Amino acid sequence: MGMTGNCSVGFSVALNFSLALIIGWQHTRCPNILSVPDYLTGLGSEANTLKQSRAAISGGHPEKLPQIDHGVMLNHTSAWPTWHLAMPPHFDRGIFSYDKYFDVSRFNTLLPDGEWKRLIPLMRKLATGATIKVMVLGGSFTAGIGCQPKKSKDKHLIRDKACAWSARFVHWLRVAFPRSTVVLDNLAQGGSPTPVILSGLGLFDYTNVDLILIDTLVNDQIGSEVRRFGFKYSDIDSTQAVSVAYEVLIRTLHELAPKAVLYSVLDGCPGCHLAVPAHRQVLNFYDVPRLDYVDVVAQLQTLWAYMGKKNTNHPDFRSHQAVADVLALTWCNVWSRISSLKSRDVGDVMAFSPKGYYHPAQYRERFHICKRPCSVLSARGTSTTQPQVITGNWSVYADRPGKPGWISTVPGSIMDIPLCFGKKPTLSLTYLRSYEKLGKAILTLNGKDLHLDGLWGDDTGQHFAQSFTIFSQADNPEMQGWSEGGLFGFDIKPNSSHTMRIENLKLRNNKMKIIDIVSC
Template sequence: MQLCQVSGTAAFVAISLAATFAFWLGLDDVYRLKHHGEELRGVSAARVSTVLRHHENAQHGDPTVLRTSTANTAIPAQSPRSPPLTLVGPSVAPHSVLFSTSIALQSNGSTNAATGLTKPPYFDRGIYNTIHGEKYYDISRFDGLLPEGNWTLLLPVLKKLASGGDLKIFVLGGSFTSGVDCLQPAKGTNVSRRLCAWPSRFLHWLRAAFPRSSVQMENHAQGGSPSNVILAGLGLLNFAGVDLVLVETLVNDWGDEVRAYERNSRINKEVAVSASFEVLLRTLKKVAPRSLIYTVEAACPGCRLAITNHKKVLEFYKIPHMDMVKVVKDAPTLWNGRNHPSYQTHQALADLLALSWSNVWDRMAGMNLANLGPLMQDFGVDFYHPAKERNRFYVCTKPCAVLSSLHTSTVRPKIRRGNWSLYEDRPGKPGWISMTPGSIMEIPLCFGRKPTLSITFLRSYEKLGRARVTLNHRSITLLGLWNDGSHVSQSDTIFCRADDFPGEGGGGGVVGFDVKPNTKSTMKIENLKFGNSKMKLISVVSC
């Protein structure tokens, strides 16, 4: 977005996964798996499912029940365990971070020997391969990196990927995570914006490491959005079927947005950062109870001052996360720039995520099942912050009005002039499409006590025009064409704090409509005459 801105006995639980894998490999489940040009040994995912189900039953007080899966899928096998690896932290003497050229996967041991997972930089980066001699950071010194928090919660996600299952990821964050100022030279056209940002690069590694899985990602990051702004718009998102939510809010949480959004509120900045972050995480768990919440703590200069405010909450709930502040403290040159670093930093973050996730999979082979704890993320009933601090932040989980070309709508639009028609211009890609300048469509909306609005429309590099959106006598313009040389066609979402005054918001580019709380209003969208005349509206949601 942009902002308008995972029959036995009790004794079975005590055996280790390492022994279990060794036992499996002695059976006829061993097969040969072609993976990136290499032949790797593997075991059936049904066996993994059996162990996990047994463990989950034991966690719920029934260690004697053992159910098996009949899935005819497979995962890479474990080799003898390496010596324990530890997180490289501040105790390691800092030194210059070297660069390594992006190279394709080789068949000479350049994969993770323990699991067969591809580790950076030994895989084909595809569109992220460098040209003209540019180089990426060599993050091999962090080979032992593990996520902070309870990283065992990653096991169900990794198991799903390894067994060839479908994985759906949502990304929430600010302008850094949406790829603002991220631009990488590439053959044919530059890689920019969301395609250039760390989530897309991490997605590329997931697909390379788990080629049998279908991994889909929706990046809903938006500029100028601290935790409390995302909170106010959570109800505008559909978390059905989402397995993993990646959250990055530290960059904006430490800015002025938290206090600016709470106008006329004398709120301590440290408390605001920590409390709003806690409310966001707990609300996410409420609206997406089956999703794993995983945070990324960025390392911008201000982030290094504010990280303790997030860490209090992360440690309280044992949330798995990537602490870039700790990494950059050891290797300062990994983060270049301020809030919007270069594409090399985005790639370094994606590579560090890939390394840490690979290391989690390695560690599982040597862990005792009884030591894993619950495999479902549960925040419990206790809170870190008292209610008086949490209740400052508005939460919208149920939209008031929905117009959607993909899901159920609660309102009907009215065509006042010209043509706005609902159809698929591409298979599986419906929307309200207008081809005639001057065409007007009206959409009835309603708002709660903290009015918010999201508008999703198609953007591309060709054949699209502009449209004017008017609400409460205030207007904004939707640009169908990218203005930064992006060479992709994809939906883009504007998220508005509808109660803000027009032009309010400053650096985040926030534009408001001065909508009053608990009111109804009609939004008008008009196709403007500008070059190509096609515009495609996908959804409008108010809260």
């Protein structure tokens, strides 16, 4: 299969205000849709706006634009177009542009499996310039293991979650819908099959989450690991155990984030045959929209590119981009279909409507779910525990409007936080990371240390400030820490209490900002 660098594709999107976003994508041309669905209209004719916009982006010469009737090209970096987009549409890969990727053009007509019409409200928000929040759950592949080209000498080389398939897909969303702000919160962590994610669901903030991307197949393929969480002396086999856990995950996420679109990605790992039918039967039952990348790889096996030796679980960076590319192509086709739909064709399918349960309660109830945290330290909301400042200047305030945190600017500042843990100990910590003016801290819990770096690092490609969440299987005795895809365990026993210590180290600008700490 050939690979290509700066590839392009024509991509047509009808805006809510009867506009069409024209951007490019990988070697594929999606059909230009000139009509607007009746449930997305309401402001009347936009003919004058279209004419003026075409003139604006060509410096007053609309004839310089490609002839796309009733369409407007919008700049991918601002709300309104600029002269340089008068060229034929192309996809700007931004920080990913130096890589070479697989050509996925054979999938240019592919639609998501499941009820893809549930994407309609989300796409309407994207088209009208709203802020979209994307949450990602999964294991080490989802956290970005393998997404970094090994031999590149680029000093801005990105790594881990910054180059995972979800980051690449969100980059495309930002290009495709330039008027919107798309926020990505990748909470994936290595060694996390579905039951581990279940045990920590109550740790996360689901406020204003619009889309939850779920990718647990790589870790669920070890069915015996899933089985031991809920069926120590099981009357069902490993495949059934995976299916039960996955159903509990889907239903619990809907309960915690009822307005969010649940969207599954089934990885194409050749060694995941055990978990594939277990996931599919649940997804089919609930009609969850999804990318079945298993089918994609079955048609073109090179799209799951082995990383180094023949590692079937962790492909290299080309597969991360291929997943993002195929996701984008399927969403392109969804938008094309939306434009030809009528309200009567949509009905109630946009809502997640459980029709009973796939598995009996006697199985579902065996998996532990943390919906209510045991202890919470939050600068943004209600706290159930309070830190004790041992030395230095840890204090809670907003260093920027609307962005409070527990902040220290003095090296050696120490605070202790009492925490309690339940039946299946889990922990999350959210702190600020940026490209400048932050230092480093050390977290100590149950005799184990974890370093918190306030900077992204020169090789991550991240040039912005953003909250960053670490999820810990706190009961795990291992502390790998070799990357963001590794395990962070503190050997915490069930139903126990511990004190976490955080110390601001003397490094760089000495500032550290802790936003939330939550334990289950």
